[in-house]
Amino acid sequence: MRLRPFSLGLTTPLETARGPIERREGFLVSVDPGADGESVPAPGLGEATSLPGWTESRSACETALNGVTAEADGSELVTDAVSRLDPAETPAARHGLALALADAAARDAGRSLTEHLAENEGLPTPAETVSVNATIGDGNRDATVTAAENAIEEGFTCLKIKVGARALDADVERLRAVRRAVGDGVALRADANGAWDRETAREAAERLAPLGLAYLEQPLPADDLDGAAALRTVGSGVDPGADTDADPPVPIALDESLASNGVDAVLDAGAADAVVLKPMALGGPDRALAAATRAREAGVEPVVTTTIDAVVARTAAVHVAAAIPEVTPCGLATGSLLDADLAPDPCPVSDGAVAVPTGPGLAGDAFDDLP
Numbered sequence: 610m611r612l613r614p615f616s617l618g619l620t621t622p623l624e625t626a627r628g629p630i631e632r633r634e635g636f637l638v639s640v641d642p643g644a645d646g647e648s649v650p651a652p653g654l655g656e657a658t659s660l661p662g663w664t665e666s667r668s669a670c671e672t673a674l675n676g677v678t679a680e681a682d683g684s685e686l687v688t689d690a691v692s693r694l695d696p697a698e699t700p701a702a703r704h705g706l707a708l709a710l711a712d713a714a715a716r717d718a719g720r721s722l723t724e725h726l727a728e729n730e731g732l733p734t735p736a737e738t739v740s741v742n743a744t745i746g747d748g749n750r751d752a753t754v755t756a757a758e759n760a761i762e763e764g765f766t767c768l769k770i771k772v773g774a775r776a777l778d779a780d781v782e783r784l785r786a787v788r789r790a791v792g793d794g795v796a797l798r799a800d801a802n803g804a805w806d807r808e809t810a811r812e813a814a815e816r817l818a819p820l821g822l823a824y825l826e827q828p829l830p831a832d833d834l835d836g837a838a839a840l841r842t843v844g845s846g847v848d849p850g851a852d853t854d855a856d857p858p859v860p861i862a863l864d865e866s867l868a869s870n871g872v873d874a875v876l877d878a879g880a881a882d883a884v885v886l887k888p889m890a891l892g893g894p895d896r897a898l899a900a901a902t903r904a905r906e907a908g909v910e911p912v913v914t915t916t917i918d919a920v921v922a923r924t925a926a927v928h929v930a931a932a933i934p935e936v937t938p939c940g941l942a943t944g945s946l947l948d949a950d951l952a953p954d955p956c957p958v959s960d961g962a963v964a965v966p967t968g969p970g971l972a973g974d975a976f977d978d979l980p
C-alpha cells in the first residue's frame with residue numbers, strides 16, 4: 610500500500626456551519642499485488658480526503674493509514690487491514706483503503722466498481738446513469754432565479770437551493786420565485802444546513818408546503834433528531850383533519866445529523882424522510898451502500914453526495930449511487946467547486962446526469978497515469 614498526498618484549492622471558499630472550506634487535502638491510496646501477486650488480486654486505487662467536522666483530521670487519517678502499513682505484512686493487508694480501521698474514528702482512512710481494495714477486486718473480476726458493490730450488497734444490476742442536482746447558493750431573489758434558470762438550461766431537473774442565511778421571509782420569497790420561474794416539473798430541494806431553531810423551522814415547513822418541495826434538508830441543528838421527527842408532520846393546514854385541501858408535509862432530509870449521530874440513530878428516531886450519505890464520512894463506498902440499503906428498509910430515501918472530494922472519491926460516489934436501485938437525484942456535481950483536480954473527470958456532469966464508468970474498477974485506465 611502506498612500513500613500519495615495531494616492538496617487542491619476550491620474555486621471560492623465554501624462557507625459551512627462548521628467553518629469555511631478553502632482547500633481539500635488528502636491522500637491517494639494505492640494497493641498493488643507486488644512480487645508474490647497474492648496480497649491483492651490487481652492494482653487498486655482509493656482516496657482518503659478528510660474533512661474535520663465530518664471525518665477525522667488529516668493527520669489522524671495519515672496516522673491511521675500508516676499504522677495499517679506498519680502492522681500489515683503482505684497477504685494480511687488484504688483481509689485484515691480494513692477491519693483495523695474504525696469507520697467511526699477514522700472514516701476517511703477506511704474509505705481510502707476500502708475503495709482501493711474494492712477497485713482491485715472489481716478490476717480482477719473485469720467489472721465495474723458499481724457491479725462489484727451491488728453484488729456484494731445483494732442488489733440488482735446497477736443503473737448506467739445517475740441524475741444529479743444542481744446546487745444554488747444563497748444569493749438574493751433575482752440571483753437565485755437566474756441561477757435556477759441557468760441550471761434548467763444546462764439540463765438539470767433537480768435544484769438544491771441554499772436557505773437559512775437570510776430571514777425566513779426572504780427565503781420563502783426566493784423559493785416561491787424559483788417555483789414560478791421553473792414550473793412544477795422541476796424537483797426543488799432547500800438546504801438550511803442546520804440554521805433554524807424549532808419555531809423558525811416549523812414556520813418554514815408550513816409556508817413551504819404549498820411549493821411542493823422534494824425535501825427540506827437539515828432545517829434544525831444536527832443533534833435535534835426529535836425536532837426533525839416532529840417537523841415531518843407539519844403541513845400547510847393548521848388542522849389537516851378540518852382542511853382537506855391542506856398541502857402534505859414537506860419531506861425532511863438529514864445530512865449533518867448523520868455525522869453527529871450516525872445513520873442508524875437517525876433511522877431509529879424516525880427523524881428523516883431522506884438521508885444524505887457521504888461515503889467519505891461513512892467510512893467507505895461499501896458502508897455507504899449498506900447504509901442506503903438500511904435506509905430503504907426503513908422507508909427512508911438515500912441520497913449520495915460527496916465531501917467535495919477529488920476525482921477518485923467522486924467517481925466512487927457515482928458507483929455507490931448507481932448501485933442503489935432507482936436512486937433519487939444525487940449531490941454528485943461537486944467537481945466544479947475545485948479549481949484543479951488530480952485527473953480529468955471520467956464521469957462529467959452532462960444534461961443533469963452522469964454516465965457511470967463501465968470499468969473495470971473505478972474507471973478503466975482513466976487514473977493509471979496519476980503521478
Ligand SMILES: [Mg+2]
Nearest residue numbers: 800826827864
Ligand atoms: Mg446538506
